[in-house]
Amino acid sequence: MPGRFAPWLMSAPALALFVALLLVPLGMTFVLSFHAFGFYTGIETTVDLANYIDVLSDGYFHEIFARTFGIALVTTLLCAAIGTPEAYFLYRMRSRWRSALLLVVIGPLLISVVVRTLGWAILLGNRGVINTALMDLELITRPIKMMYTTGGIVIALVHVMIPFMVIAVWAALHRQDPATEQAAESLGAGPATIFFRVVLPQAMPGVLSGSLIVFSLSASAFATPAILGGRRVKVVSTTVYDEFLNTLNWPLGAAIAMLLLVAVLLVMVSWNRLVERRFAQVFG
């Protein structure tokens, strides 16, 4: 009985999943964030903006938000700086090597983030591989502090996120006409000029969409900052976790989570606007 409702019926399972697993919890978190919490009374079903005012007026939370977005921004910049040339090399490689190396780049996605981050913990710790090696070589006398620093988190996040950047740029490179590089060369351009004046501008939409993915995933990443930052270097997602599971102040945790969601959404939407305005004319 294909009719007007057929499309709705066919997408019903997906819609049900979407509503049950995303919209309902999100709506409940949203409602929860307006409730109050008392140490002796637990969650009270009052409705006010107290939680939001608490977060927005507290320097402690300001610092956490600033750190989170700082980490996300630096991670994004590093991913763009490393991932773009990497994608270009892959793109220029002979096909036999290319598939092998593409697997090396994308392979890490097959391994759990937790496992990869624990790997970094082994490398970065005070008695970790890097510090031990450097001390054995007598290049340093005291271990360099890398665990529980924002730097450590950024390094691990870059490693986790770079496949997304490479894939996005790679896709953009494949959309361009390979003859444009030859055209530039015949007009007298050297390899660096070709990359910066011809290849990069054409790959820019890919770099920008990759950046968007990396930024939003880094800003809301949990496992990596939780393992490498611990209690000492808190980011928004680990703070939400602590509010829910340690302080048991669910309403405050919910308010922080909503603020993170809104902030990331704002960044994404304005970024998208900017990109579209810039490239509509050229690439459409």
Next chain:
Amino acid sequence: MAFLELTGLTKRFGEVTAVEDFDLTVERGEFVSLLGPSGCGKTTTLQMIAGFEQPTAGSITLEGRDLVAVKARNRGIGIVFQSYALFPHMTVAQNVAFGLEMRKVAPAERQRRVEQALALVHLEALAGRYPRAMSGGQRQRVALARALVIEPEILLLDEPLSNLDAKLREEMQLELRGIQQRMGVTTILVTHDQTEAMALSDRVAVMHRGRLVQVADPLQAYENPLTDFVSSFLGKTNRLEGRVLERQSGGCRVAVGETTFEAPPPPDEAAAGGGRVIVSIRPEKVEFRPAGAGLVEGRAAARIFLGDHWLYQVETPLGVLLVIRQNAGPAEVETGGSVGLAWDPAQVRLLPYEAQA
């Protein structure tokens, strides 16, 4: 000394030989077409001249200088690619200015030359547009302006017109030829379109399976092809397998099946092959005669009207022969009618025998 000289040029990709022992000399200001079917090595030859492919063997010299050792970006060669390969993120003017920028031409001079180049291809008004917002013909012109503005030693064109519709293609052919002659730039055009090659070039170089088969001016190549391949590839022809019966003064007698007729002297190779030759008669050289008065008799099996001319298929003892007649009034022969066919013996061509490809 020739301007551009290709000697023994060979390119192999692993097992595949794309170009083999290719010799060609091009004079300054000349327009030469590389013509051949798909996969015969035209693009590969062009890429070697441009410097994007390294020859396996052979040499390329420009005014006596070895070009193979020179990097592509220092060869000073202008190229128009089949896909145009315009820089999509640059405006038309920026595209054209790119080569001048690379040559560090001062901005004022650059501006002047870009305007000049755009005027040459009638695109002054679109200097600020992005390529995306242009038609195929316009992009083609931008690509041409971009290649010409650097005042290249040689202009290479790789099937530049094949993405345009028939009418636009004809217009661009005329324009291309006009610009080339005004600028006097040495030009090599790659094409698989024989009419394009003949319309544009001073000489055509016909390629077949990586080898150069014949280099000649278009009329010469069309009228006096050296091989069966050239005669079939350049225009239409009636290709018959025949045998030389006897040599006569200034010609010979050939037999095709039971029919015999006169022809010019056979090629030297015919003697070795027991007198086997390919007989080629162009359809427009065949004339109608009243039934019974021709060299061969036949029946007009089909007739196609093509505007300025008629194309007839005539069934004869030799097989089906094509005949082309000018449309100068009513059709000469009705479909199904009996008719005689005749031709001037001097217009028959005898070529070395090759099995049909």
